[in-house]
Each structure stands twice: as C-alpha cells, then as structure tokens.
Amino acid sequence: MARAMRLARAAIALSLCGSASLPAQERGWFALVNVNVIPMDRDTELTGQTVLIRERLIQAVGPAGRVRIPAGTTRIEAGGKYLMPGLADMHVHMAGPPEIQRQLLTMYVVTGVTTILNMRGTADHLALRADIRAGRVLGPDMFTVGRYVNQPFFATPDSVEQEVVAQKRAGYDFVKIHGELSREAYARLNATGRRVGIRIIGHAPRTLGIDAVFAERQYALAHAEEFLYDTLGRSRDVDLPAFGARIPELTRRMAAAGIWLMPTLSGYRIIGRMAENLPAVLARPEMRYLPAAVRAGWEPGANPYTARFGPDKAPGIFARVALLQKLTRAFDSAGVKLVLGTDGLNVGTVPGFSVHDELQELVDAGLAPYHALRTATVNAGAFLNASPCIGVVRAGCAADLLLLDANPLDRIANTRRIAGVMVRGRWLSRQSLDKLLDALEAGGR
Numbered sequence: 001m002a003r004a005m006r007l008a009r010a011a012i013a014l015s016l017c018g019s020a021s022l023p024a025q026e027r028g029w030f031a032l033v034n035v036n037v038i039p040m041d042r043d044t045e046l047t048g049q050t051v052l053i054r055e056r057l058i059q060a061v062g063p064a065g066r067v068r069i070p071a072g073t074t075r076i077e078a079g080g081k082y083l084m085p086g087l088a089d090m091h092v093h094m095a096g097p098p099e100i101q102r103q104l105l106t107m108y109v110v111t112g113v114t115t116i117l118n119m120r121g122t123a124d125h126l127a128l129r130a131d132i133r134a135g136r137v138l139g140p141d142m143f144t145v146g147r148y149v150n151q152p153f154f155a156t157p158d159s160v161e162q163e164v165v166a167q168k169r170a171g172y173d174f175v176k177i178h179g180e181l182s183r184e185a186y187a188r189l190n191a192t193g194r195r196v197g198i199r200i201i202g203h204a205p206r207t208l209g210i211d212a213v214f215a216e217r218q219y220a221l222a223h224a225e226e227f228l229y230d231t232l233g234r235s236r237d238v239d240l241p242a243f244g245a246r247i248p249e250l251t252r253r254m255a256a257a258g259i260w261l262m263p264t265l266s267g268y269r270i271i272g273r274m275a276e277n278l279p280a281v282l283a284r285p286e287m288r289y290l291p292a293a294v295r296a297g298w299e300p301g302a303n304p305y306t307a308r309f310g311p312d313k314a315p316g317i318f319a320r321v322a323l324l325q326k327l328t329r330a331f332d333s334a335g336v337k338l339v340l341g342t343d344g345l346n347v348g349t350v351p352g353f354s355v356h357d358e359l360q361e362l363v364d365a366g367l368a369p370y371h372a373l374r375t376a377t378v379n380a381g382a383f384l385n386a387s388p389c390i391g392v393v394r395a396g397c398a399a400d401l402l403l404l405d406a407n408p409l410d411r412i413a414n415t416r417r418i419a420g421v422m423v424r425g426r427w428l429s430r431q432s433l434d435k436l437l438d439a440l441e442a443g444g445r
C-alpha cells in the first residue's frame with residue numbers, strides 16, 4: 001500500500017513535469033541550427049544543416065544558410081551534434097496500472113525512443129494511444145495489438161475470423177498470435193487479416209511451425225528464436241549444428257516471402273546473463289529507473305527465468321544467441337526485412353534502454369551501424385506504414401528526432417549520448433530529460 005502511494009505520488013510529479021508545467025518554448029516552431037543530419041533514407045550524413053519544425057512535422061531540411069527561420073522560432077544551436085530520427089521499438093509490453101504505464105512511456109522518451117508497438121493490448125491501450133496523440137500524456141507514439149488470437153479462446157476458423165474483424169473495427173493496429181491454432185484457423189487468421197486490412201504478427205503457431213508462416217505469409221515474426229524452436233523443438237538439449245545448417249535455406253525463404261522479423265537478440269541474451277549472475281544484471285545503472293513494482297518481479301526469488309535456469313544453463317543460451325546473431329547477419333545480407341524489437345518490460349529487458357542494447361547486439365552480430373540503425377528508424381516506418389512518415393529526417397515527416405553528441409554511424413554506442421529528444425514536436429533538452437530521469441528514479445524507490 002505504501003508503495004502504491006509512493007508510485008501514485010511519483011506519477012503526479014511525472015505528469016506535471018511531462019505536460020502541465022512545460023514551458024511554452026517546448027512547443028511550436030523550432031529550428032535546429034548548424035546540425036549534422038543523418039537522414040536514414042540513405043547512407044549519408046549532411047553537415048551544416050538547419051532543420052525547421054512546426055508543431056509535429058518537419059517543415060524543412062537544408063543547408064544552414066538556405067532555410068529561412070520565421071520570427072518567433074525557438075533556435076536550438078546544435079553545431080557539432082548529430083540529428084537522427086527518433087528510435088522505434090516494435091516489440092514492447094505496456095502493462096500495469098496507469099501510473100506505471102506512464103513511467104514506462106517516460107523511460108522510452110528519455111532514451112530517445114519515439115515510437116513503440118505494444119505487443120499485448122486491451123481497450124485501455126487504445127485510450128492511452130489517444131491520450132498520447134492528443135498531447136495529454138507524454139510518451140512515444142504508440143501502436144498496439146489487441147488480445148492474443150489463439151487457442152483456447154479462439155479455436156475455430158469462424159471464431160478467429162470474428163475476432164480479427166472485431167479488432168480491426170476497434171482500431172487496433174495489428175493482430176498478434178502467441179500460441180496454437182489449427183492449420184485451418186491459422187489460414188483463416190491470415191486470410192481475414194488481408195481481407196479487412198489488418199496485419200498479423202507474432203510467434204509462429206506453436207504446433208505448425210515456420211512452414212505454415214511461409215505458406216500463409218504472416219506479416220511479421222516476433223523473435224529470431226522462432227526459427228530455433230522450429231528446428232529444434234521446445235527441448236533445451238538440442239543440435240545446434242543442425243540449426244546452423246538451415247540458415248541459408250531460412251534466409252532464402254524469408255527474403256522471398258517478404259516477412260518481417262524482429263530479432264530480439266538482447267532479450268534472449270539477458271536471460272543467459274540473469275541465469276549466470278542475476279545480481280550483476282540488477283546492479284546495472286538503468287535498473288534504478290524501473291518502477292519499483294516492476295523491479296520487484298525481477299529480484300531473486302521472484303524472477304521466473306532464474307527459477308528455471310541456473311548458471312549451468314547460461315553457456316547453452318549464449319550458444320543459441322551466437323547462432324541467432326549469425327542468422328540475423330545472413331538475413332541482413334540477403335535483404336530480409338528486419339525491424340528492431342526488444343520485448344521491453346519482459347523480465348530483464350529495461351524499457352527504452354534495451355533499444356540501445358539491441359542496436360549494439362545487431363552491430364556485434366555483424367551489421368554495419370547504418371543497417372542496425374535502419375531497423376530502428378526507416379525500417380520501422382516501412383513496417384508500420386505510418387502517416388505521417390516516421391523514421392527519416394525529411395520535410396513532411398513526423399518531428400520525432402534524436403539529437404546526439406557524437407556520430408552513431410562511427411560507433412553505435414553513440415546513440416546513448418543524448419543531447420535532446422523531440423517527441424511529437426515537443427523539445428526535451430538534456431536538462432529536461434535529466435529532470436524526467438530524476439522523477440523516474442524517485443518513483444523507483
């Protein structure tokens with residue numbers, strides 16, 4: 001109870017900080033002046049640019065001398081800094097009471113994450129999405145799936161069809177499968193999605209495997225691990241060379257089918273790290289920003305992964321991650337559609353911060369920094385097919401931007417050196433971001 005009170009108070013502090021008390025200059029017209037732009041629609045950087053923003057849209061991008069800055073515009077001197085699109089995490093979980101969800105939204109904003117896709121949704125998430133879009137709640141632009149469509153609630157093809165139609169009508173952005181369906185029901189799921197215009201994403205249906213995903217052209221797969229399970233079954237004692245040998249075949253089929261993949265490599269690795277040494281994971285600096293109620297579920301005794309996996313299981317998990325890195329690199333080289341997802345809020349995966357971990361993981365897997373960054377920017381825009389465009393710095397696209405002290409194309413870890421964030425046209429300087437971090441930390445105690 002005392003904790004609930006403290007959380008409630010922290011949420012009030014956050015909402016004041018995040019909206020009501022924002023000074024006027026945090027909205028309206030802005031010009032980022034003399035900045036190096038990483039547009040992300042091509043592999044280049046443009047030096048000495050002025051980027052003009054009005055409310056929620058980028059109005060102009062051009063050489064500093066050539067973009068006229070209207071009177072009354074707030075100038076942000078950004079010489080020597082790097083401006084890229086805000087980051088996207090296309091696999092997160094928004095859960096818990098409203099005040100906790102607001103803290104999670106803040107965690108995304110302070111880490112430069114300006115777009116998220118919630119992977120388990122209810123009508124409350126539709127309301128939250130509306131609140132964010134209307135500016136009543138500070139947060140990244142949020143997209144959401146509805147409830148999972150699989151057995152036992154939806155067993156027959158007809159019940160699956162009705163649910164897909166209902167979720168489309170309700171306004172969900174995607175339909176998620178996370179479990180089992182009969183072959184007939186799975187075919188109906190995908191066919192109905194195409195008919196009514198809502199995309200089917202999630203896991204491979206448990207008992208049907210990857211072949212069914214290719215046959216029915218599910219829009220996206222939620223984890224690279226899906227390929228492991230398909231080859232190796234759910235057993236943990238598995239033949240990794242057999243999986244390695246399948247990588248060329250899987251790569252060819254994924255490229256041909258045009259199915260999106262969220263690799264979620266860091267989300268898998270953290271399970272091994274927790275098995276190996278949970279106190280070391282919990283000692284990471286970003287843990288202090290987690291809501292206390294969330295963190296409590298990650299502690300020894302409550303942590304579901306360490307209950308299942310002891311330190312002896314860690315090497316096996318890391319061996320699997322190494323293979324999934326190899327798979328991801330092969331996919332990237334073959335032009336398979338990759339979009340960044342982290343499973344944010346899953347035990348061990350710290351919302352927002354995990355996006356930077358995943359970018360590092362993709363580079364460690366062998367992707368060029370530009371390719372890794374694409375998964376979190378322009379690819380996310382293509383995956384969502386959002387309007388206005390997101391994930392590129394271009395006139396007419398959403399003013400969701402990340403200002404960095406150093407070039408992330410040189411070193412991917414530079415995405416963590418955040419000088420400012422523009423989210424839905426609202427400018428948060430380093431000072432504003434630090435205030436939000438302080439409030440999160442106070443809420444986490």
Ligand SMILES: [Zn+2]
Nearest residue numbers: 091119343346
């Ligand atoms: Zn998930």
